[in-house]
């Protein structure tokens with residue numbers, strides 16, 4: 001509860017949230033304090049009379065998780081403790097296109113970080129833009145990096161002798177938005193995140209929906225686009241090619257290079273917000289395709305809330321009316337009576353935060369297994 005609330009709670013609030021007696025809450029606080037997970041301290045003086053209250057916060061010297069995200073041209077690393085705040089986030093240029101050399105570099109970056117940590121390192125979480133076998137941490141395919149069957153999880157476990165979690169960036173983003181973000185307290189959350197492609201996940205009660213290999217959530221490769229077009233994934237008609245940054249630029253008559261796609265899309269969105277008619281038409285066309293896909297996903301998955309992150313979030317925020325119209329027209333009549341709310345993601349750097357969350361979830365589930373008492 002202290003972690004998910006992101007800040008601090010009083011003992012009374014904790015007992016209420018957990019639905020336990022104050023005596024039980026006091027015993028829990030004592031156990032978790034002995035593990036350096038939380039710290040009980042006097043509340044800010046209010047000047048009022050009465051019994052002093054104490055606040056419970058994440059322990060400042062508690063365990064730390066190292067989180068990394070490997071993108072096209074860089075590795076981003078940060079430290080995350082209980083409470084979920086990202087600290088010392090830093091980008092390092094990826095020095096080699098060769099997977100083995102890139103893995104060596106990531107391993108070295110993580111060792112350097114660990115050497116400078118003041119606290120215990122509880123584990124390492126890595127977000128990859130690609131398909132990952134979520135049990136072993138095998139990177140099956142990361143198309144933009146050119147990686148295939150890279151045993152990243154095994155390598156980092158052997159090198160660091162710590163719990164390691166490697167997973168898809170959008171799956172991890174879904175996890176953290178469900179736990180501490182825009183999907184908190186919803187039982188089923190559909191999450192869509194677009195950076196280069198579009199991924200996502202369905203989270204049920206704070207856990208990503210199970211699938212055979214953890215490859216679910218590739219919503220960008222559903223055929224909501226033009227079926228004459230072949231996608232880099234091998235399928236035809238993929239949704240992401242119809243709504244990504246390049247598609248938005250093309251709708252506005254701009255032939256952008258893939259490396260300029262983000263800038264070109266930003267330009268169209270900014271012009272649309274400023275009232276440019278041509279840019280608004282382009283945004284409306286793409287939002288129509290976004291909304292139709294969302295309506296279809298509502299029919300298939302019946303989520304309680306939809307959370308958008310990245311490019312799809314910016315599209316929706318620029319023209320919510322067209323998106324919702326298209327969503328309505330694609331959803332079954334029964335759903336139209338009470339459509340799930342569409343929200344913007346609130347967690348900063350969701351892939352990094354999610355990579356840490358995967359380790360923190362295990363730590364919080366069984367702290368005594370992973371940490372020895374003081």
Ligand SMILES: [Zn+2]
Nearest residue numbers: 221231233238
């Ligand atoms: Zn595809």
